[in-house]
Amino acid sequence: RKEVEQDPGPFNVPEGATVAFNCTYSNSASQSFFWYRQDCRKEPKLLMSVYSSGNEDGRFTAQLNRASQYISLLIRDSKLSDSATYLCVVNPYTGRRALTFGSGTRLQVQP
Amino acid sequence: DGGITQSPKYLFRKEGQNVTLSCEQNLNHDAMYWYRQDPGQGLRLIYYSQIVNDFQKGDIAEGYSVSREKKESFPLTVTSAQKNPTAFYLCASSIDDRNQPQHFGDGTRLSIL
Numbered sequence: 001r002k003e004v005e006q007d008p009g010p011f012n013v014p015e016g017a018t019v020a021f022n023c024t025y026s027n028s029a030s031q032s033f034f035w036y037r038q039d040c041r042k043e044p045k046l047l048m049s050v051y052s053s054g055n056e057d058g059r060f061t062a063q064l065n066r067a068s069q070y071i072s073l074l075i076r077d078s079k080l081s082d083s084a085t086y087l088c089v090v091n092p093y094t095g096r097r098a099l100t101f102g103s104g105t106r107l108q109v110q111p
Numbered sequence: 112d113g114g115i116t117q118s119p120k121y122l123f124r125k126e127g128q129n130v131t132l133s134c135e136q137n138l139n140h141d142a143m144y145w146y147r148q149d150p151g152q153g154l155r156l157i158y159y160s161q162i163v164n165d166f167q168k169g170d171i172a173e174g175y176s177v178s179r180e181k182k183e184s185f186p187l188t189v190t191s192a193q194k195n196p197t198a199f200y201l202c203a204s205s206i207d208d209r210n211q212p213q214h215f216g217d218g219t220r221l222s223i224l
Contacts, residue, residue, distance in 0.1 A: 032210040043201055043215040044154070087153070091210065097161055098144060098169065099213060103153035 001026050004090050004102040012108045017078045021105045023088030024070045033071050035062055036087040038104065044087055047073075078109045114138065117202050117216035123224045124189065124196060132187045132219045134202035140214075141207035143185035147171060148199045160185055161207055189221060197222050 006023045013019045025033075033050035048055065050062040050071050061074040071090075075082055088102035115136045124130045134143065142161050146154040156169030160179040174193025179185050185204075189196045199220055203213040 034212050036212075041199075043217050046212045046214065049212060089212070097142070097207075098156055098159050101146075101154040 002102075003027060003092055003100045004088055006086075006088050006102040006105045008103060008105060010106040010108050012110060013078055014110055015078055015080060017109075018074065018076045019078055019107065020072055020074045021086055021088075021107075022070050022072050023090075023102055023105075024068075025088075025090045025092070025100075026069070027090075027092040028066075028069060030069075030090045030092050032091040033062075033064060034089040034099070035060075035071075035073050036089055036101075038085045038087055040084075044101075047086070075107075078107075080109050080111060083107055083109045115202060115204055115214060115216035117200075117219050119219060120217070122219055122221045124221060125224050127191045129188055129190050130196075130221070132189070132200055132202075132221070134185045134187065134216060136183055136185075136204045136216075138204055138214065139182070140204035141182070142205045142213075143179070144203040144205075144213060145169075145175070145177065145185070145187045146201045146203065148201060154201065157187065 003026050035047040036044040037047045038044040048057050050064050054063045059076045063072045085104040085106045087104045089099050118133045144159040145157040155171050157175050158177040160166035176188045201218045202216045205211045205213040
């Protein structure tokens with residue numbers, strides 16, 4: 001089982017739609033979680049951290065479910081500019097002090 | 112402005128040649144990382160360094176080497192032993208705290224001539 005798993009998509013949604021992605025992680029000791037956004041042929045950029053109580057940043061909401069070991073990202077009122085690949089990132093708290101990146105979920109928002 | 116600078120943006124390697132990718136940061140971050148990304152794939156960790164003069168292998172270190180002589184610099188050498196070097200290489204840095212995110216440079220695209 002991969003440490004971090006995501007549905008690769010693509011998710012094709014119309015402008016204005018609400019879309020949600022899930023990401024599962026295998027290590028129950030994981031302590032920190034992030035969502036990154038990566039545009040085609042560009043570097044990943046931090047979208048938001050994910051806190052235990054859930055958190056919101058404008059149209060974006062992140063949730064953590066420790067019992068089921070998944071995190072989610074909800075995007076409301078999708079814009080064309082939201083089209084990108086969304087990477088789920090986890091600190092697995094193993095002996096290696098490095099984050100683990102999921103392979104990403106591709107979102108395509110259509111006019 | 113604070114940030115991470117990778118150079119060159121594009122690099123071509125001949126057979127049997129070693130090439131070095133530069134990564135410099137002025138964020139005063141202790142930790143630095145190198146990743147490789149193949150088309151349509153996720154990021155794979157090559158090497159990382161938590162402190163000057165120390166570095167650790169990641170998942171795909173074979174055919175690569177690094178050094179960390181200065182806090183702000185973490186160059187990656189792609190050696191001739193790496194038989195399939197064509198990829199997008201990303202350097203990142205973070206505060207040395209397990210709960211902190213990483214920040215990325217804008218990458219180097221390496222191709223074989």
